[in-house]
Amino acid sequence: MTTAPLAGHGGPDGAQAPRFIEVNGAHLAVAERGQGAPVVFLHGAASDHRMWDRHLALVGQRHRAIAYSQRYFGTGAWGQGWPPLGVHTHADDLVALLRALDAGPAHLVAWSYAGHVALSAALSHPELIRSALIYEPGVPSYVTDPAELSALGDDMNAMFGPVFGAVQRGELEEAVRVLLDGSGQREGYFAAQPAERQAINLDNARTMPLLLSQPQPPAITCGDLAGLKVPVTIAYGERSRPTFSVVSRAAARCVPGQHLVVRGATHMWPDEDAAAFCAAVLRSIEAV
Incomplete structure (x- = not known):
């Protein structure tokens, strides 16, 4: 493992500047608090670690x-020579990163696309994961x-x-604008977001062709979810469109335990209300 500072992306309120950590031949930007x-x-599509700056400041307390x-x-x-963008690659990287950071067993917090990444890691390496809260997993x-x-x-x-x-x-x-408008469930949703959040999404626009052509993700079944050896909370918005709500409800039926339906929320709740989302994260950790 090698690490180096990453210039230009310091977090808010005195958060430690992110660094690069070598994982499976890639140097991943990592921020801690x-x-x-x-x-x-774990972030979703068209995003990166910066979307969690506000969340790190809260949970890092x-x-x-x-x-x-x-x-x-x-x-x-x-x-x-990197492996293709996809759940298999990202799950392997997550496992390697937890080991590199000496961060296992860890509580995972995953949103959308990353939900399948977290579930794959929990099934293959339960010893590295203490619990997981997954907001609206994205693979059906x-x-x-x-x-x-x-x-x-x-x-x-x-x-x-x-x-x-x-x-x-x-x-x-x-493509990013349309994706965010669809996720936020109204035309103009992306344009109404703060400039710094738009910048994060647009910085990741180059991933869109890879996301839409990624290899088939792991075929996790309801039986697999029922047999999870770590506690998992599935959370989803009361107002989320079927693309997200159907998958979330199916996962919640399969995963044992209590789950969370967020009143009035859509798929964008983790970004729209960082404080409420972090409160839910902390409650899920305390329940373990």
């Missing part, structure tokens, strides 16, 4: 809060009900059709 039990935050940019995300250079391999599959397919076509179209035209920043 606080001491104690490790809590590792009580725990060792860690956020990192998954391979291909962030502003760093892409390496030659455990959805089997025909009516739910139909509703999911219709909504995914409506949401991602324009995203695919923008990528095919080479309009990657437009």
